[in-house]
Amino acid sequence: MGTVAPQAVPENTYGQRQKLLFYLERIEAFRQDRPPNEIRILDLGCGNGAAVSIPVASGGYQLVGIDVHEPSIDYARQNNPYENVSFHLADLSDLEVADGFDVVLLSDILEHLDDPGKVLGKARSLLRPGGIVLGSIPNGFGPFEIESLLFRSELVRRVWMDLILGLPKTIHRLVKRIRQQRTGPGPPYNFESGHLQFFTMRRFSNMMRRCGFVDPEMRQGGILCGPFSDLFLNAVPGAIQMNLKLGRLVPQWLCSVWYFETRPRRSSTCP
Template sequence: MYQDKQESYFSNCRDEMLVLIPALGNYRILEIGAGSGETLVKAKETGLGCYVVGVDLVKTENGSQSHPAIDRFLIGDIETLDGALEENFYDIILCGDVLEHLVDPWHCLAKLKLLLREGGLVIASIPNVRYWKVSMGLLFGGRWQYGDGGILDASHLRYFVRSTVEDLFQGAGFQIRHLGQTGPQRKWGLAAWGVNALTLGYFSDLLTVQYLVVAAKGTGGAPG
């Protein structure tokens, strides 16, 4: 089902993840679910990455998977792609909206940890199934409507809320450095802040479309 998606699904650059990479730059970066490769190209061209590698299930015809800025691009399933990637090597692993597509993201995250150097980071985005449009539809309308994208993407195999995102990374032995949120909070401004304060944070989770996680292997400083 993932393989049947339109090519445009794989072609966006994940700027919201790149800004979470420590500014020092010159990192060895691995991206899982790299799509057509635009994020890796930008990471290389802006100096964030000195060596960049992508992995995706789908080969795209019109993207940047073969761009000269990308050092390696592997087509395959990260859950079964054993021995193809260097252990204790990468400074940064990007997982942009990919863990929810996996059969066993818990085991896969433990495998990815082996590829990181001490102090290396996994930077991930994970949809929040508690987002109000999903949870209210289920609670009040009995609706759980799959689609071609978004939180209820029909190719998602796993669903997460804030606590299970934390469990996912901590269970694999990572130290969570940052747990951010995307959603309409900024657009709502002080109104969102006030309601969130009155509800002791409950409102914030309902407005979160996805969580942005920065998690470290070990307890040291930035990778490098």
């Protein structure tokens, strides 16, 4: 595997590239005039590394990725082209760090946790003075969660499959080819880890304050994403970019995803 520039990361229905560029923009603003190799980044719940860890590391930052999903960590290690990145199969409670981190990434992880406050407290303790936390969460009552809930219904899934199977084979082949061209073959992913938390903007901000962080600065992602809209957005040229652009214009409760930046408050602890 060669080097992975952020510009080479394909955009998809879920705003993969847009999210990555948000992280890089905020890391660069934090870095200022310091050399990239002086910036230490921890990616909690890094998964297979393809979406965030490895592209971020292309900027020369020192990055550590941890996850509990062994197939994903194996893939990340085998496909990592950079010496400034290391991947570890570990739970956050097992992590021992002597030097701390300037940036902690919580990319699509908090919604999967029984106790996100515990992880936020640990993340806070791992930050160097002046460090920041960057991440993303789904809108707990947005289009993505609604689509996902519907797709879990046996009746809805059966009707959906009947609809898809009723389409001409040429359309099936076209959609499949477009998806493969944009995303390529899929690396391992922890599909067994479902969503346990469903955040509103207010609930999320309150949780961050309780855990000793300042009010998070939020940015909106796309409107539509999920098993239903994925098919159609991939099939229509320009639809993915239009969906992401519209997401910046609509009220925040209409978006499927929110990106955030925060930092610890002084003299605060997470319960």
